[in-house]
Amino acid sequence: MPLLFGIYNLINPERYIWSPVRILHETDKAILIYNGMKIWIPKSQIHGIRLKNSNFEVLVKESTANCL
Numbered sequence: 001m002p003l004l005f006g007i008y009n010l011i012n013p014e015r016y017i018w019s020p021v022r023i024l025h026e027t028d029k030a031i032l033i034y035n036g037m038k039i040w041i042p043k044s045q046i047h048g049i050r051l052k053n054s055n056f057e058v059l060v061k062e063s064t065a066n067c068l
Helices: 002-011
Strands: 016-026 030-034 038-042 046-052 055-061
Antiparallel strands (some): 016 055
16 A cells, blocks of 8 residues: 555645644635735635644645745
8 A cells, every 4th residue: 555655646746734823714715814924725725624732723735835
């Protein structure tokens, strides 16, 4: 199985990271977050949200996280 994951990463090099944020507002299509500045992120770009140590973290593509 590890070989299959290695091949998948070569074919699909998209990386995802957890970014700690503060959620300010939510609409049907986007979430307003604060991470040094206010940013609207479309829900289609967020792949997960978790609560860790009383702080929210969002799972986004690494390219999207560069904007955060």
